[in-house]
Amino acid sequence: MKRRLLLLMLLGMSMLGRAQTRTISGKVTSPENEGVPGVNVLLKGTNVGTATKADGTYQISVPDKAGTLVFSFIGYKTADVTIGNQSTINIQLEADLVNLNEVVVTANAIVREKKELGYAVSTIGGAELVKARDPNVLNSMAGRIAGVRISQQSGTVGGSSRVMIRGANSISSSSEPLFVVDGIPISNSSFNNSETDVVTGGVDVGNRAGDLNPDDIETMNVLKGAAASALYGSRARNGVIVITTKRGKQGAKKMNVTVNSSYRTDNVLRVPELQTEYAQGNLGVYNPQSGNGWGPKISSVTGPVKDYKGETVQGLQAYPQNWKNFFVTGHTMINSVSLDGATDQGDYRIGYTNLRQTGTVPGSELNRNTFAINAGKKITDKLTSRAWVNYVRTTSDGRPQQGSNTTNIIATILAGLPVTVDINELRNNLFAPSTQAVPAGWTGDLARSIDLNGVQNNPYFVTAFNRFSNTVDRVYGGTSLSYDVTPWFNVTGRVGTDFFTENRRAVTRKGTRGRLNGQFETNDIFERELQTDILGTISRKINTNWTFKGIVGHQFNQRTIRRSRLLSEGLNIDQLYTFANAQSNVPSNFFSRRDIFGVYGDFSFDYKNYLFLNVTGRNDWSSTLPVNNNSYFYPSASVSFVLTEAFPNLGIVKNDILSYAKLRANYANVGSDEDPYQLSFTYNPLTQASDIYTFNILYPIGGASAFGATNILPPTNLRPQQQTSYEFGAELKFFGGRLGLDMTYYKTLNYDQIISIAIPQTTGYSARRLNVGEISNRGLEAMLTVTPFKTRSGFRWDAAFNFNRNINRVESLAPGLTEFITTSGDGFGIFVVARPGETFSIQGVGWLRDPQGNIIINPTTGLRTPGPRKVFGSIYPDWTLGINNSFSYKGIDFNFLVDVRKGGVINSQTVSIVRGSGLAAETAIDNRTPFIDPGVIRNADGTFRPNDKPVASIQQYWSQLDNSVSPENNIFDGSYTKLREVRIAYNLPKSWISKTPFGSIALGLEGRNLWIISSKVPHIDPEANVLGTGLIGEGLERGSIPSSRTVGGNLRFTF
């Protein structure tokens, strides 16, 4: 956009030297009465023109009185003013809701007019991102773009957010889109992509796209289909998020200074509702050391009794707010400053942002410093250059563990905390005398941490000492050189890279229950992506009707990962985390590299500026495929037709009923490679032998090291994976833009996927790798925008509805294979399964039912009986809807966003635990009177009679509903309605600050994730998911940190 603008401006300026007879000056203002910079002012029918300055003023020399000045600017209606005798012409522009000339940055930093595009693109302007700043910029997209689903994975400070565009494209790997910044792909890895990483005491370490700094972003374009793949390569098949960073802008001064400060607070949105009546114990008998609520009524325990510490107290007391009181208010401060400027010879921008955040888990914090430099220089008339560098340093400390199977998991500890325990006492007594027997020779702090029953740690002990910390140093950027060989032929070269090192350390202090000897894990990660492009662009008018634009290019892409881990166990000295202090150090390392060469072409034909045809083709050679089959070609074609420009004389068009209509269609095929090193039969050096428990045997043992042959049979005759997709869409605007509809129907088919298909383990192997499987997505995206209300005084109400329905279907698996287990909720009997003809579903053992669907009750116990494995529901929603309302009046902007999800299921381990432990509110109803569970009993003759056997106790009833027996009662409809965001922004009128050094001042108030308006999941935020961004599958919650409700304010000013 700016490039085009700049060109026009340059054009305009070059006209100044011509014969002048008189000067006209004036000011162009917005409907809000503020000066608009950069407006094109052109004498109609000539090349004479100029652009307005930063304050909206302009001066233009025109030959005589005759003529008309044309004022045009993106976002406003073009205005024609007859000059006549005037020497001053002030004009107020009217907002243009039709936005005919919107431009979009598409593949490889190529700027296109939106109307040319035969595929769906959505744009979020940088201004939107800085009004309500979320530390993870992805979260700002939630609910705003049709077809894009953002889900925040946990309430961990700096936690990750999953992005999915138009549904899952792969049976076996994650379908995250490609992120591209200024033409260079950047990493969105999280290095949390194995099940053991996330399920067993995993830490949500965030995803690398979270490093993007909202203040440096000019626009974010979401390319939803595969149409951009020719230029980005196969990774674009899951969609692309194209980010253009800010550049220097020409303003009234040589240097523009922008300062933006935000302050926000975070509080946990939702914690489980607990019962307040019952103490810990078993079947109503008090046991001070039980981690549950199955004891007697608290009110019935009077007189001297031992409390959980073993001290004698007079009766017990309930502390119902333990969960809430554990979490603290998190604070976030984001301060950014940027300097920028531009001349017709070049531009520059320098930005610095500091983010300091503390989380809701005590002691968790995140700091991020971002430096951004972007500068362009016009070396000669034909040669221009640009370079940009971003440096991000992120440090965090105290991120909590989630998942299961370790004793450090905060949510699990809290879920087992008896109501009679005062959490404040735990906070203030990390080192009180222990109630537990301790191993001989243990003294001091080791022997004195308060715990509950020898199993659970004091949660404050965990947050104080068992800390996860990481540091990420990341640089991404690039440089480009562009040469205009002729006015219609340009050659551009670009080199870009993104690399980072991440150092992680997770320490567990000696004395921690479950890890009594202490341990620490050190993890160093290096990832680098390098990409070079050389491309030639031809742009020629063939004749008056036809214009041709062609791009031919070559691309090289290399990705390397290096990782080393060291697990150090058995500390000699408490809290000394050095390798030499550990009795055992088990190192492991990993390296991978993959290269791709690609050549591509992109050819467009433009007929009379209303019919656009585009064809692309690309051939890749990948290092990861068999040498004799590593080349693959993939084409695409798209067409765009602007109906209103083709038929301007139609009645409805003339009368502005149908102001704009564009139809688009596209087809694309994308081939892709696979992960490196999957082709040979290999032997892996083993670091440990393991079983289902968490204490593994480490090698070497007795001096012996060990190897194991691969458990995945390597493929023979591997072919590249394929995706075919098409989409049809229409963009319609009515009544001058007061009503708009942009809708798309799409269908994507992925086939020949390279997957490790599980084979019976009795073969000696757990999987065989081969080309199989088809998975399809079809769906509808619609964005409806309405301006129901608009007054001359400037009041305006806009509403936008973003609707998305995606139907994901596994079309086929390998011959003979009835299902494919993608992610198992190991240990809880819950599986995320792909079955032909169905979508990804959560499965597990269900209750045994009679043919009518009634639950069959065990006649001796009165309890439900586990039956065969069944499908509980899809992990994906049926549809999602974002409703955004915005009201503006004289510089005040009020905005609220409601997010609706319908369908899909979620399994919650937290719910299972609080219920199974008798702590959830619902376990205390009706004074725990045993009741008859509705169901049937099987008669001897095979018929059924209604259940007449009451459960022996409420404790047995809820224990039977535990996840490990059957997840059925902990699986819930994932539908919800959320008030996602409320925002008030106010731009101080220019007149107020004209005497001050400030150019503009904007204030904002914001709230995010404010209110779960409705949800069918008890106790937790229905959005929680333990799997993070690296694994396929959603809908599994395992001891997640509750999500945050955020409230804050923002102050932004320029000099």
Added chain:
Amino acid sequence: MKKLILAALLAISTTACFKDSNINIDPNRSTSVDPALLFSGASTQFSLLRVAELTWPIALMNQMWASGGRWGLSQSQYDQTRIRSAWGRTYTDVLKNLNVAIEIAQNTQPVNKNAVAQCKILMAFAYAQTSLLWGDIPFTEAANGKVDFPKFDKQQDVLNGTIALLDEAIGLIDLNAKGIIAPNDLYYGGDMAKWRKFANSLKMRILFSMVDSDPTKGAAIGQLVAGGNMISSNADAMLYKYYNQPGRQNPRFSFTAIFRGGVQSDWYCSKPVYDLLVSLKDPRIPYFYQPGTDAAPNEFIALGPVEVYTTKSALVNMNLLKPDLPEVSFSYSEQLLFEAEAIARGFAPGGFEAATTKMRAGVRESMLALGVTAAQTDAYVAALPALTATNYKTVLAQQQYLDLFMRPIEGWVQHRRSGTIGQEVPAMTTPTGAPVAGLIRRLLYRSEEVNSNPNTPSGLTLDTPQWFDK
């Protein structure tokens, strides 16, 4: 110009097709390996499964220990969700790697016959164990990656197959050559004479599991006893050693150390075993158990299978859960008791007097290994009734079961073969809340296998007897 660039681009691309590239050669893994390294991995994994994952659920199901409800009562009620990885890992991490090791050893010149023999012996052990847990299992088509849906061989065929494997192995053993040696032979440090003894003893153990259903095996047992060359001292015992170092400790200790701060509070004294000990006036009670924290010294309160613990309940003695205790795969006392049985049942000559002597020797070794004093041991052993045609089944079975107190896998086999259904020694009853009427007699196939292998047998219940179980 344009053509030139295009040509250049194409030239760059087409010449760079990774033809002679080593980019895709995995730097993290190897394409060749010494079989010794596969052997140490397979043995460690096998031992870990035996001593950990397969120990607790089976000890609880078989009422060898009691759970007290500390981890829920479901395992005593035959819930086997905690036996989750043993089936798969036995095939993928133990048997497959042994198969691959054999293949490599056979393709090396000269062929490392002893290495092949060692792998085959361990393989026979693993197959026999898996069959005695699950019944019919993949054997002939298993663990070689060649058949996608391995068929389930009949238990009889599997057990006969393991005997054939052992015979092959014994035939390959060359005492003058080296096989897999220390440190990778974690059992015998490369001592092939001991491997041969173990192979013969294992063969006898497998034959004993079969003999009730296939009486012809009695003769084979007789031949083995006559041939000798079996485990004949404690030094011959087949042991996998653990060490008191982090990550190398016996997992039975780690469990208590990790979850309970080193204070045993999970495994309780089970009533059927305790009652047996009391009836025998057995001095092993304080060696098997320790009193609950609130119990009087020497007050041992046993728990039924679904009884919830109290602070007075007696526990499995912490001395049996030490970090450096080995996993016992075959003990000398076990050997002696088998020989006693062979003689008593007439498979081997000598009559009841010789059988009694062998039994007393076996019980003596068993008790000394437990740490019982020599005086107590000798007194108890001397008081053991002499074996007769009427008492030998019970008396021997009682001692054999007690001998296997910390070895639930073998203990469960012993219990099932100790008598006809309902007549096992010691007597046990189905726990309340169990899904079947009878005692558990088999594990059910894992859902992973059921879902992926159409050959998996169906229609079996937990109390359906296996072929051997007569």
